[in-house]
Amino acid sequence: MEFSDSLIEEFQPSKNLVVLTGAGISAESGVPTFRGEDGLWRKHRAEELATPYAFQTNPKLIWEWYDWRRGIIAKTEPNPGHTAIAEMEQVFPHFSLITQNVDGLHRRAGNTKIIEIHGNLWQTRCVREGKVGEDYRVPLPEIPPKCECGALLRPHVVWFGESLDQEDLARSYRLIEECNLLLVVGTSAVVQPVASFPVEAKRQGAFVVEVNIDSSPISSLVNGSLLGKAGEILPALLGKIKGSWST
Numbered sequence: 001m002e003f004s005d006s007l008i009e010e011f012q013p014s015k016n017l018v019v020l021t022g023a024g025i026s027a028e029s030g031v032p033t034f035r036g037e038d039g040l041w042r043k044h045r046a047e048e049l050a051t052p053y054a055f056q057t058n059p060k061l062i063w064e065w066y067d068w069r070r071g072i073i074a075k076t077e078p079n080p081g082h083t084a085i086a087e088m089e090q091v092f093p094h095f096s097l098i099t100q101n102v103d104g105l106h107r108r109a110g111n112t113k114i115i116e117i118h119g120n121l122w123q124t125r126c127v128r129e130g131k132v133g134e135d136y137r138v139p140l141p142e143i144p145p146k147c148e149c150g151a152l153l154r155p156h157v158v159w160f161g162e163s164l165d166q167e168d169l170a171r172s173y174r175l176i177e178e179c180n181l182l183l184v185v186g187t188s189a190v191v192q193p194v195a196s197f198p199v200e201a202k203r204q205g206a207f208v209v210e211v212n213i214d215s216s217p218i219s220s221l222v223n224g225s226l227l228g229k230a231g232e233i234l235p236a237l238l239g240k241i242k243g244s245w246s247t
């Protein structure tokens with residue numbers, strides 16, 4: 001796999017590197033993406049199910065969807081793309097990861113400097129007390145699951161029409177403002193406000209690189225576009241970067 005010298009040159013260890021990922025980084029682990037052909041569940045699209053209204057109307061259906069996803073994700077492993085990003089955290093002193101994914105695979109790959117900006121489907125939240133817990137059981141013994149207080153639990157994720165966690169958002173905006181190198185991996189860049197992060201990074205002067213099997217709305221604005229599978233491109237890219245540091 002070939003990378004231009006000028007692109008590799010941008011990945012200096014002194015850089016403030018932010019990595020931003022979407023569902024495409026987990027595709028090679030076997031996790032269905034949102035807008036790919038595997039994005040349907042019982043003929044429903046994610047955008048119809050991942051909303052407060054859908055949960056309010058039919059919590060059982062929504063929890064069946066999450067239980068199905070949790071079952072799939074529980075059988076998956078981080079892929080070489082996740083592993084490469086985990087290694088980037090080790091070798092770049094100023095590294096942060098912002099992920100839109102709720103599958104928890106970046107944590108399992110070893111990343112710790114991470115903002116799960118759309119939440120994590122292994123976490124639950126009591127709709128009454130707001131208490132957040134973790135539950136890794138697949139399948140769930142009771143659907144919909146309930147809190148000890150008797151109220152419904154919901155997945156601790158951000159649904160369409162819900163605001164993101166204000167602290168996560170503030171931290172992310174600060175990282176985007178301060179970064180001089182942004183690596184965007186496997187996102188269709190349509191979901192706001194995260195889709196604006198690469199635009200803002202480019203505006204403030206960061207060097208922006210996209211890794212995707214397809215073009216996206218940000219492909220025209222990035223400095224470097226690497227077309228291909230994240231699980232193949234990222235390990236090769238990291239190998240070239242480390243090689244350039246030792247020469």
Ligand code: BV8
Nearest residue numbers: 022023024027033034035100160161186187188191192230
């Ligand atoms: C908000 C968690 C303020 C849940 C997710 C009307 C009313 C209300 C809001 C809106 C509205 N109109 C617009 C909005 C804003 C809305 C929005 O952006 N809608 C879009 C659809 C237009 N956003 C919101 O509602 C956000 N909140 O704005 O708050 C507010 C509040 C009230 C009222 C107004 C505003 C909240 C958005 C968060 C939604 N939650 N997930 C769950 O997962 O169960 S979003 C969901 O989409 C996932 O997090 C996912 O990660 C994310 C983005 O999708 P992608 O990750 O990009 O995945 P996708 O499948 O699309 O693409 C995969 C990509 O990978 C592709 O490009 C593909 O080519 C590539 N790929 C595939 N394989 C590979 C690969 N690349 C590399 N290698 C491979 N092997």
